[in-house]
Amino acid sequence: xxxxxxxxxxxxxxxxxxxxxxxxxxxxxxxxxxxxxxxxxxxxxxxxxxxxxxxxxxxxxxxxxxxxxxxxxxxxxxxxxxxxxxxxxxxxxxxxxxxxxxxxxxxxxxxxxxxxxxxxxxxxxxxxxxxxxxxxxxxxxxxxxxxxxxxxxxxxxxxxxxxxxxxxxxxxxxxxxxxxxxxxxxxxxxxxxxxxxxxxxxxxxxxxxxxxxxxxxxxxxxxxxxxxxxxxxxxxxxxxxxxxxxxxxxxxxxxxxxxxxxxxxxxxxxxxxxxxxxxxxxxxxxxxxxxxxxxxxxxxxxxxxxxxxxxxxxxxxxxxxxxxxxxxxxxxxxxxxxxxxxxxxxxxxxxxxxxxxxxxxxxxxxxxxxxxxxxxxxxxxxxxxxxxxxxxxxxxxxxxxxxxxxxxxxxxxxxxxxxxxxxxxxx
Amino acid sequence: xxxxxxxxxxxxxxxxxxxxxxxxxxxxxxxxxxxxxxxxxxxxxxxxxxxxxxxxxxxxxxxxxxxxxxxxxxxxxxxxxxxxxxxxxxxxxxxxxxxxxxxxxxxxxxxxxxxxxxxxxxxxxxxxxxxxxxxxxxxxxxxxxxxxxxxxxxxxxxxxxxxxxx
Numbered sequence: 001x002x003x004x005x006x007x008x009x010x011x012x013x014x015x016x017x018x019x020x021x022x023x024x025x026x027x028x029x030x031x032x033x034x035x036x037x038x039x040x041x042x043x044x045x046x047x048x049x050x051x052x053x054x055x056x057x058x059x060x061x062x063x064x065x066x067x068x069x070x071x072x073x074x075x076x077x078x079x080x081x082x083x084x085x086x087x088x089x090x091x092x093x094x095x096x097x098x099x100x101x102x103x104x105x106x107x108x109x110x111x112x113x114x115x116x117x118x119x120x121x122x123x124x125x126x127x128x129x130x131x132x133x134x135x136x137x138x139x140x141x142x143x144x145x146x147x148x149x150x151x152x153x154x155x156x157x158x159x160x161x162x163x164x165x166x167x168x169x170x171x172x173x174x175x176x177x178x179x180x181x182x183x184x185x186x187x188x189x190x191x192x193x194x195x196x197x198x199x200x201x202x203x204x205x206x207x208x209x210x211x212x213x214x215x216x217x218x219x220x221x222x223x224x225x226x227x228x229x230x231x232x233x234x235x236x237x238x239x240x241x242x243x244x245x246x247x248x249x250x251x252x253x254x255x256x257x258x259x260x261x262x263x264x265x266x267x268x269x270x271x272x273x274x275x276x277x278x279x280x281x282x283x284x285x286x287x288x289x290x291x292x293x294x295x296x297x298x299x300x301x302x303x304x305x306x307x308x309x310x311x312x313x314x315x316x317x318x319x320x321x322x323x324x325x326x327x328x329x330x331x332x333x334x335x336x337x338x339x340x341x342x343x344x345x346x347x348x349x350x351x352x353x354x355x356x357x358x359x360x361x362x363x364x365x366x367x368x369x370x371x372x373x374x375x376x377x378x379x380x381x382x383x384x385x386x387x388x389x390x391x392x393x394x395x396x397x398x399x400x401x402x403x404x405x406x407x408x409x410x411x412x413x414x415x416x417x418x419x420x421x422x423x424x425x426x427x
Numbered sequence: 428x429x430x431x432x433x434x435x436x437x438x439x440x441x442x443x444x445x446x447x448x449x450x451x452x453x454x455x456x457x458x459x460x461x462x463x464x465x466x467x468x469x470x471x472x473x474x475x476x477x478x479x480x481x482x483x484x485x486x487x488x489x490x491x492x493x494x495x496x497x498x499x500x501x502x503x504x505x506x507x508x509x510x511x512x513x514x515x516x517x518x519x520x521x522x523x524x525x526x527x528x529x530x531x532x533x534x535x536x537x538x539x540x541x542x543x544x545x546x547x548x549x550x551x552x553x554x555x556x557x558x559x560x561x562x563x564x565x566x567x568x569x570x571x572x573x574x575x576x577x578x579x580x581x582x583x584x585x586x587x588x589x590x591x592x593x
Contacts, residue, residue: 094477190478190485193584218507274505278494326584331485346484347491354585355473355488357502361509363588 007379012421014408015389016381019373022199027415028322034415035301036062039162041148041155041169043303043316044068044078046330048152048186049095054112057095060318060326061156066145067091067101068154071112076149078156079114079142090142114142151177152186153303153314169299170237172244176297179288180307184334189345192329192353198366200302200319201411203327206362207298207306207315208243208403210234211386214260215269216365219357221260222274223282225309226293229259233396239413240392240406241300247398249291281351284310284344287337298403300410308358311348323370327363329353384408434524441524441537444571445560449517449541452592457500460592465565465572466493472576473558473593475583487580487589499592510590513545515555517593530566534574537562541578543593545586557581558593 007018007027021027036042042061045068049057056069058081065081067090081090083103090101090110100117101110109118116137124130145156148165151174155165166174196203206212213226220226232247264270276282286292287310295307302317311331318326329352333345352359373380387400392409395402412420444463451460464471473488490496502508519539526535543556558580564571578593 095481188483190483191475191481192485192487193475193477194588195584195586197587216509218509219502222507271505271507274507276494277497277501278492280492281495281498342484346486346489349485350489353487354587355589357508360588360590364510367511367587 008381009412009417009420010381011389012419013389013392014405014412014420015384017384017408019376019380019382020378021411022202022370022373023322025322028319030415031319032062032064035411036064037158038414039157039159040301040414041157041162041165042145042301043299043314044145044147044154044156046152046186046188046314047076047149047154048188049330050076050154052097054097054099055095056091056093056098056101056112058091058093059316061145061158062319064158065089066156067114067142068147068156069098069101069112076147076154077113078145078147078154079110080144082142083108084110084116084140084142110142114144116140116142150174151182153177153181153305170242172235172237173242173297173299173305176244176295177305179290180295180297180305180312181332184336186312186332187335187337188330189333189342190331190349192331192349194327194329194354194359194363195320196325196327196363196366197323198325198370199322200317200325201407202366202369203317203325203362204298204301204407205404206366207296207304208234208245208407209401210245210247210398210403211401212365213247213294213398216361217358218269218271222271223276223279225282225351225358227260230293230398231396232294232398233394234398234400234403235394236392236403236406239410241410243296243298243403243406245294245296245298245398245403246292247294249293281347281357284348286310287341287344298407300407306352308351309348310344311352313352323374325366437524437535438522441535441564441571442519442522444564445519445522445537445539448573449519453515453517455503455591457504461493461497461500463571463573464493464496464576465574469493469496469573470575470577471496471499471573471592473578473580473589476579476581477583479579487583487585488592503591508590511587513547513555515591516544516546518542518544519560531568533566535564535566535571537564541593553586555582555586556593 007020010016044059045057050070053072058067066078067081068078070076085108088103088105090103107120111117122131147156214221230247231250234245297305304315306313314330316328333342384401384404387402392406471490472486474486522539524537527533539560541558544552545555546552558578561577563575
């Protein structure tokens with residue numbers, strides 16, 4: 001068991017990642033304890049999903065099922081979806097509205113703040129039975145999370161030691177959340193759910209990996225949506241866990257097909273003559289007008305706010321064990337959108353989600369990695385050297401894996417794993 | 428609709444049409460599949476039950492022209508997309524037909540249940556999708572053309588991906 005929970009990290013620049021972190025049940029258990037119940041801010045929902053008093057949604061913080069509700073004072077509270085009495089799930093609804101929450105089993109009721117309000121037969125029946133005199137309702141509330149909101153994004157933490165939310169998110173996340181989700185008021189156009197048979201951290205790698213963008217996603221390359229020659233890069237927060245990666249249209253992109261053709265020579269994957277019968281999807285204008293083709297904000301541990309072309313979405317990872325993750329997507333439009341802009345977003349949704357011309361391939365990539373590492377000799381490591389090894393720094397180019405190393409650096413620290421780079425092999 | 432009111436000839440024609448629709452996809456005869464749609468104008472959507480119940484408009488997959496329907500399968504045929512290539516078996520049942528019977532050009536409203544199984548290269552099968560077809564068909568005599576096909580999906584927590592239309 002020691003080897004399972006103590007895989008070797010041979011290099012302290014995190015250019016090697018032990019495959020065991022993607023498959024080991026004990027590591028997964030520790031992640032729930034040290035990350036999801038640790039000093040991080042977990043994404044819960046968007047403020048616009050709780051417009052009225054009593055509105056609630058349910059979501060996941062690691063393996064923990066959580067209710068997020070708006071109370072009469074307009075404040076958002078979050079607590080575990082498990083009765084303080086005998087542990088029953090309070091609600092099976094994904095969302096709803098309630099004056100208070102009632103456990104179906106013995107009808108104990110809770111306020112929208114998660115406090116115990118009513119205990120049936122607390123004084124007994126006909127003078128007999130009931131709870132003991134020492135029973136205090138205030139001691140039996142639901143397990144609560146501390147809640148903080150930035151730019152409409154609602155976060156919760158189980159820990160008293162999480163830093164202030166804005167510090168945790170870092171300056172790049174804050175400024176890009178403002179750009180994507182605050183300067184226009186968002187509205188939900190739909191939810192998309194994808195159950196990917198891969199570890200949740202593989203998706204964290206995927207969104208911090210612009211190297212794959214123009215290689216796996218032929219559709220993007222074929223229709224000029226993403227090119228390895230595009231201007232762009234990555235910026236990390238102070239403790240390297242959160243990444244802002246972006247690409248910008250430049251004039252040289254017209255000439256970049258030649259470079260792409262050379263890079264793809266012999267792979268049989270490049271198809272510059274590909275045409276669409278109806279190219280309307282690829283002609284939707286960028287409605288922010290700032291020439292950003294992609295903005296991927298990857299925020300530890302499970303949140304991604306993404307602009308891919310003219311799509312805007314909140315992606316939330318909901319781990320379901322070491323081998324499975326639900327990718328939950330909240331697909332957004334904006335209150336100010338014209339009917340035509342809304343129609344455009346119902347078209348460009350074809351880029352993303354489980355059937356997305358771009359995103360569906362990420363699901364497959366994760367499945368293939370999980371399958372591959374499950375069925376190889378125990379031990380072994382990923383090799384993350386694209387863009388160079390050593391210091392983990394911002395880049396002004398896209399074909400790199402440095403930001404993935406940033407994720408692992410923070411992961412390694414918060415998990416309290418043995419020091420990286422030590423010479424001796426794990427016993 | 429009571430049993431007495433069922434036009435059994437029409438019922439059999441629609442069922443045969445849906446079986447061909449399902450078989451053309453199962454057998455990856457995508458060129459045959461697109462001929463079932465009206466080239467003069469059609470839509471094809473995969474919709475999640477969750478979004479429908481909430482009145483939210485975003486589809487999982489949305490094609491709003493004949494060209495877009497063609498593109499969806501062209502990207503598979505031309506090898507543009509990297510996707511899990513399972514064998515799929517579509518089972519269509521509980522087919523219900525409403526509309527004028529027998530008149531050329533008549534519009535029919537069709538509903539049916541759909542279950543899709545997936546099988547991998549090592550012969551392991553599982554349930555992939557539970558859904559309903561909601562179609563608007565035009566009767567063109569010998570067959571029909573799809574004006575609108577909505578596939579309403581109960582299993583909207585989609586296993587890995589949805590590359591091949593339902």
